Amino acid sequence: MADLRSEFIGIKSPNPFWLASAPPTDKEYNVRRAFEAGWGGVVWKTLGSEGPPVVNVNGPRYGAIYGADRRLLGLNNIELITDRPLEVNLREIKSVKRDYPDRALIVSLMVPCDEDSWKAILARVEDTEADGVELNFGCPHGMAERGMGSAVGQVPEYIEMVTRWVKQHSRMPCIVKLTPNISDIRGPARAAKAGGADAVSLINTINSITSVDLDDFAPEPTIDGKGTHGGYCGPAVKPIALNMVAEIARDAETAGLPISGIGGVTTWRDGAEFMALGAGNVQVCTAAMTYGFKVVQEMISGLSEYMDRKGFTNTSELVGRAVPNVTDWQYLNLNYVTKAEIVQDDCIKCGRCFAACEDTSHQAIAMSEDRTFTVKDEECVACNLCVEVCPVDCIEMVQMAKGSVDPRTGETVGDYANWTTHPNNPSATAAE
Amino acid sequence: MSHSQLTEGIVPGRLDTEGYCKNFTDVAPPLGVQEARIAADRCYFCHDAPCMEACPTSIDVPLFIRQISTGTPEAAARTIFEQNILGGMCARVCPTETLCEGACVRMDSEGEPVEIGALQRFATDTLMAKQDHPFSRAPSTGKSVAVVGAGPAGLAAAHRLAMLGHEVTIYDAHAKPGGLNEYGIASYKAPGGFAQAEVAWLLQIGSITVVENWQLGRKGDGDLADLLGDHDAVFLGMGLSGVNALRLEGEDKSGIRPATEFIAELRQASDLASLPVGRDVVVIGGGMTAVDAAVQSKLLGALNVSLVYRRARAEMPASLHEQEHALTHGVSIIENAAPVAIHGNGAVREVEFAYTRSGPDGLEMTDATFRLPADQVFKAIGQTLGDTPAKVEVAGGKIKVDGAGRTTAPRVWAGGDCTHAGEDLTVTAVAQGRDAAQDIHHVLMEG
Known part of the structure; x- marks a missing residue:
């Protein structure tokens, strides 16, 4: 003790x-x-x-x-x-x-x-x-x-x-x-x-x-x-x-x-x-x-x-x-890319992930005739909503390896980079 | 005259008053408010829910359970009744373990489904207790429809037709409406006169006339031509009035009768103690009727009750839940045995069975036999269609219908157990009656 x-x-x-x-x-x-x-x-x-x-x-x-x-x-x-x-x-x-x-x-x-x-x-x-x-x-x-x-x-x-x-x-x-x-x-x-x-x-x-x-x-x-x-x-x-x-x-x-x-x-x-x-x-x-x-x-x-x-x-x-x-949003790593993955053996096919994603998020989960639910990596923004609504906790967020290509954006997963240096940020400081 | 469980022969009064009361009380007591809330909280509100898919009447189960959980059981009842006007009876008699509850996703995660049947009863009982009928009629169409049979199919068709604005006359062969709900269901599944109360509640929609003791084709009553002359359309929902015979010598000995008769008699009995039952009862068959007859024999005080089925238990039409119900009530289930002879002198004394096995050409009898002492035998090996109008084509012993419930005769629809479609379940009959009504409405209003 x-x-x-x-x-x-x-x-x-x-x-x-x-x-x-x-x-x-x-x-x-x-x-x-x-x-x-x-x-x-x-x-x-x-x-x-x-x-x-x-x-x-x-x-x-x-x-x-x-x-x-x-x-x-x-x-x-x-x-x-x-x-x-x-x-x-x-x-x-x-x-x-x-x-x-x-x-x-x-x-x-x-x-x-x-x-x-x-x-x-x-x-x-x-x-x-x-x-x-x-x-x-x-x-x-x-x-x-x-x-x-x-x-x-x-x-x-x-x-x-x-x-x-x-x-x-x-x-x-x-x-x-x-x-x-x-x-x-x-x-x-x-x-x-x-x-x-x-x-x-x-x-x-x-x-x-x-x-x-x-x-x-x-x-x-x-x-x-x-x-x-x-x-x-x-x-x-x-x-x-x-x-x-x-x-x-x-x-x-x-x-x-x-x-x-x-x-x-x-x-x-x-x-x-x-x-x-x-x-x-x-x-x-x-x-x-x-x-x-x-x-x-x-x-x-x-x-x-x-x-x-x-x-x-x-x-x-x-x-x-x-x-x-604990940090500010602006310092979060924008190159940390994850994708939801449904562990099929544990899935009970309730379809809540599908309803949540299809109705309220990014249409990134597919539902087959036999109620098999799979994540569409090309649509998944890794928001985590499916994980939160799953009643049996059978969805994991899997990190994409550095160097791999995110099928959603077509971009290669790179090193740490945050909003302060992002090109879309009008007040970004130039990256070294 | 006092009898006990040990008295030989078919005698009444085997139990004391308390014994009858205890045995024939509600088999699944209703949920209280708190129990219902807890049970409702277990529903995941699945997308495109498997339970709804598994329900022959497609009740929106997640929605009605959510309505219960938010304190609006009357709204829940309306959701149920929109799809299934006999939702109250179905909540009591549906084999939910093979339908909605069998499909519940919680079966996968924990093996315990949401108690959908009990919740459905909670909702429907709440609304029906207020004698509140949630539907009203559309303006009158001036059309009239005859419904033959006041069972689940006929009642569902009649209600939907009345709701759509048609005049409906239901013709039924019995003294009371309800069909199998009134005459064919084990007493402890719908005690307290529920079947009649449900019919009365359903008829509140109005414009439905019920004609009792009227049999299709019986002299003095009327035939199909008469009905078609008096009405714009006819719906046949008369169920199965015949029973299969054992086709054995000695089948006419006293003490042998169809299980359906026994069940009907029991349902109509005002005093269960006056109802005679054997000491050694043998039930032949493997469906719900067999189970209901066997369990109720036991509950009436029979000492030994055997249910003998010719195939393996796994193939019994009665669900596993029903089989367990029989076993826990002390019924012995003997599988793989078929009757070969009835023994007795005037009255049945023994039934002889041969063990069976499955061979290349189906079921085969073996040489191994055994005898069961029996002072009462119930036959439950299937029901058959009674006389049907010549114009209506019958195939495989049942009325032929298309997907909309249309028979081969013009302006004649059919649904329920008398047709070949679907399983012979209350809920299936309701779905078929309702859907045929929609099709009748469509045809009448277009024509």
């Missing part, structure tokens, strides 16, 4: 799987169950300022989209930050941390955008001996209307300002949690770094309406005939999150800034993918909310087995390993 012990901005945990700040981490009871199940760390559900806590709606808080067999693929929520009194949360945090000194315990915070509010709460959090704080600049619903959450995360100057206050008034490591509801994630990340953040975590949830009730004509979840946008998470958001993590990891200005990856992590593989793109650890919520805390056990065994297979002895060997291979 590979050693999964993880150290993230100086915070140690027995594995890199933390529970994200969310309903599963709202109370001592839940967090103790999480630690018993094996979670490496927990980001306690966001605390607000002292005083009467926020209130939640008393109707449905969640909406979902499903795949086959009602498999939950995306979850939307309109729950706010903790609605329990500050002192109760702080007392419980202290109690849990005392009993689980080997686990990471981070406290998520969201208070109004003034220095005194932040200063006040930081002192109280420090008292709990929690390992660090996470600034919630991400929640897109409810709190944003009050000038907090994603309302801060969408303005880099505010991110930098608040982060600076936090670093100034606290010795605790500080993670800034970013909202994806922004055009370029690098701006907020750079602002967090400029403000002195020890790390960023992302993504928080995405603005969303999950569905519409077609009888009542109201967005879902519906509260007394009305609905509001919520925050979207779960497996469906993972691709968006992966891209944003990679953007920060490969940005020259933020390169090396530790990242805690969040967004649809459901299995060990998802976690490993985030880590390969630069995340030092990952945070999970929807998978736990769907299946319970035990899912972490599969994540631990799967990542461990993968690391053994790859010969990695420490998670740090995985972190960032795919970042150098």
Whole structure:
């Protein structure tokens, strides 16, 4: 078994799987169950300022989209930050941390955008001996209307300002949690770094309406005939999150800034993918909310087995390993030519590749009388759509050897060459 | 008078009330909403789908399954009924393992097809439960068509003709419409009076009159000339009313009867406990009728039921699924044996069989024989065409038709089991009835 012990901005945990700040981490009871199940760390559900806590709606808080067999693929929520009194949360945090000194315990915070509010709460959090704080600049619903959450995360100057206050008034490591509801994630990340953040975590949830009730004509979840946008998470958001993590990891200005990856992590593989793109650890919520805390056990065994297979002895060997291979479109090799090839023995003759290619792509698959499907190399642009729609994964993309002639273009497959030097590019630089 | 499974002879009441209820319940219970959703999710929505190709009525299977998966089973039912107005019965009785499900691409990948039959039932039951008839008639054409036989072929033809605006009269020899759906299908395949409910639902299209207890050519009823005099066209769908004989001495002993009679009697019985059945039952034949008679004998409480087929099991007309159904219900299947003598004094006591082998000139009897004790014997070695009008040419024992269902007689079409075309299946009969109706419409409207 590979050693999964993880150290993230100086915070140690027995594995890199933390529970994200969310309903599963709202109370001592839940967090103790999480630690018993094996979670490496927990980001306690966001605390607000002292005083009467926020209130939640008393109707449905969640909406979902499903795949086959009602498999939950995306979850939307309109729950706010903790609605329990500050002192109760702080007392419980202290109690849990005392009993689980080997686990990471981070406290998520969201208070109004003034220095005194932040200063006040930081002192109280420090008292709990929690390992660090996470600034919630991400929640897109409810709190944003009050000038907090994603309302801060969408303005880099505010991110930098608040982060600076936090670093100034606290010795605790500080993670800034970013909202994806922004055009370029690098701006907020750079602002967090400029403000002195020890790390960023992302993504928080995405603005969303999950569905519409077609009888009542109201967005879902519906509260007394009305609905509001919520925050979207779960497996469906993972691709968006992966891209944003990679953007920060490969940005020259933020390169090396530790990242805690969040967004649809459901299995060990998802976690490993985030880590390969630069995340030092990952945070999970929807998978736990769907299946319970035990899912972490599969994540631990799967990542461990993968690391053994790859010969990695420490998670740090995985972190960032795919970042150098994330590039811009213009640098992709235009002389990398592949053709689809259908493995006939495995083909079940459903014809989905044919329908997809014939109707929506390049008419590059032939169908015979007896339903044998073959690729027409002279038409195939290697788009990969047939591979994606094949239900039994029996189509491979085969690379053409250098020097061979692509029957589609009649051109010889040559050395690496990209758009920057392509003759069709008006601003191409002359090839040497 | 109380009997048990051990009582000798042909007697009623071998089981207690609970036993009958349990044995004759729905053989394939309907899918629930959640089960249907899961089953529907397994469909790949194949291009030019093999299942659709394998269906004699060409139901757009991927489309109707997708309609189920998106929560619109009524739309799915409409897709089915557009091609096959008896889609409800076909969902229950089709040998799907040799048709749509046998062609499902999932058979290649995992050996488990999408449950097309069960999904079809889910969709059609949903719509029919609302007593909602999804079609309406075209404006009246002023033409009238006679349909002989209210079985699957006749009903499908009548419905399509009515939909196209013609007046239809169905003439049927039985007391109830439905044909084999009412009289020829094992009880547990369509319990709850489904056949009659389906006919009633189908007749909601309107302009169809059903004349019962009317037999073509019977004195007092009418013949083909009468029908052609009263109507613009005639469709013959009277099925097969005769049965093949064993041609053995002693065949007239009591206890020996056609399996079709037994099946019909069972379907019409209001109290299964009153239905007598033998302790040792022998069924001769290898088709669906043989299996239905054998299994139902067992379910009625017969102690020993043997189904004897003259060729190898692999050649049995009954599908593998049907054979397994028989075996799991305790029927012994004896292959490669043909009856050579009936023994008994007044009533049958034993049937003697000779083992067979295939020789250069076909099946040969060997000298090896054996006897099976039998107090009841069912003959299921094929059905035959009854009397047919002279003007209609018969070839090989069946009415000759062209691809459009036209017989050799002008203005006379035919379809279903009484014709030589296609397999003798409900679904084939529906396709032939429907297609003949389209051709009749074409001819009547052009003429």
